[in-house]
Amino acid sequence: MSDTPAQTAPFVVVIDGPSGSGKSSVSRAVADRLGLAYLDTGAMYRALTWWCLDQGVDLEDTDAVTAAAESMPLRMGTDPTDPRVDVGGTDVTAAIRETGISSVVSAVARHLPTRAVLIAAQRECIERCSRPGIVAEGRDLTTVVAPDADVRLLITASEDARLARRARELHGGDGEDAIAATRDQVVRRDRDDSAVASFLEPTDGVRLLDTSELDFETTIAAVLELVERARAGVVDGHGERARSHARE
Numbered sequence: 001m002s003d004t005p006a007q008t009a010p011f012v013v014v015i016d017g018p019s020g021s022g023k024s025s026v027s028r029a030v031a032d033r034l035g036l037a038y039l040d041t042g043a044m045y046r047a048l049t050w051w052c053l054d055q056g057v058d059l060e061d062t063d064a065v066t067a068a069a070e071s072m073p074l075r076m077g078t079d080p081t082d083p084r085v086d087v088g089g090t091d092v093t094a095a096i097r098e099t100g101i102s103s104v105v106s107a108v109a110r111h112l113p114t115r116a117v118l119i120a121a122q123r124e125c126i127e128r129c130s131r132p133g134i135v136a137e138g139r140d141l142t143t144v145v146a147p148d149a150d151v152r153l154l155i156t157a158s159e160d161a162r163l164a165r166r167a168r169e170l171h172g173g174d175g176e177d178a179i180a181a182t183r184d185q186v187v188r189r190d191r192d193d194s195a196v197a198s199f200l201e202p203t204d205g206v207r208l209l210d211t212s213e214l215d216f217e218t219t220i221a222a223v224l225e226l227v228e229r230a231r232a233g234v235v236d237g238h239g240e241r242a243r244s245h246a247r248e
């Protein structure tokens with residue numbers, strides 16, 4: 001795959017959803033199988049949180065956090081097999097997943113001027129992607145960052161399913177204690193995050209995929225089918241893109 005920017009506009013797939021719905025893992029797998037780039041916008045908010053803590057910035061101070069976003073030397077890897085996140089030469093890919101970041105990242109994401117800085121960077125990354133297209137995921141991709149994307153999808157799952165998935169991932173099981181330890185990362189975070197982004201219900205034109213009863217492979221297959229239909233709509237030149245026919 002060439003690293004030179006695509007000559008034509010990239011094919012853009014955007015996926016939003018609540019915590020633990022599976023949007024990151026599904027987006028990565030879909031991008032990998034289709035040879036597309038991958039952008040994890042949540043990782044950008046997490047990297048900024050890491051940078052603010054590293055620089056001693058007060059997470060409640062909108063101006064200071066926004067200035068930090070503007071000066072942050074962030075490099076987002078967009079290879080779905082190795083989505084590395086680098087801040088000023090430090091590989092923070094693992095560090096930004098730690099509980100210390102997860103528990104405070106919503107405080108950073110709630111500052112609207114800060115969001116504007118990251119949203120501009122996300123749009124640039126999507127426009128300049130080094131592959132024929134990109135799968136970008138987060139909380140406000142379908143509504144704010146890329147409302148004109150070729151495919152717009154909201155992936156969701158019941159709260160119980162999401163808690164169980166996250167508990168298995170973080171604590172190796174979904175027993176009572178593991179679920180209790182996971183609640184803050186899923187339920188409280190979604191409540192805080194939904195104050196500044198709309199990701200609990202699909203807005204007009206956004207497809208909904210409820211994965212509560214689907215396993216990982218079936219979910220990927222459903223997204224791939226949606227993407228292929230959209231691509232066929234473009235390539236076949238039937239006038240309208242597949243998303244125009246979609247059940248919305």
Ligand SMILES: Nc1ncnc2c1ncn2[C@@H]1O[C@H](COP(=O)(O)OP(=O)(O)OP(=O)(O)O)[C@@H](O)[C@H]1O
Pocket residue numbers: 017018019020021022023024025026042165166169211214215216217219
């Ligand atoms: N359809 C599915 N069935 C079962 N497990 C799934 C499914 N989709 C994802 N998972 C698993 O659920 C966990 C959470 O997935 P993932 O990290 O992709 O969620 P997310 O929506 O990106 O969450 P967050 O926004 O908190 O990062 C992972 O361990 C993933 O492998």
Ligand SMILES: Nc1ccn([C@H]2C[C@H](O)[C@@H](COP(=O)(O)O)O2)c(=O)n1
Pocket residue numbers: 019041042043045046105106109137138139140141189193197
């Ligand atoms: N487009 C986005 C992406 C993420 N966020 C916020 C909300 C999350 O709590 C945090 C981390 O995201 P995650 O890695 O869990 O997907 O970033 C947002 O506000 N907008």
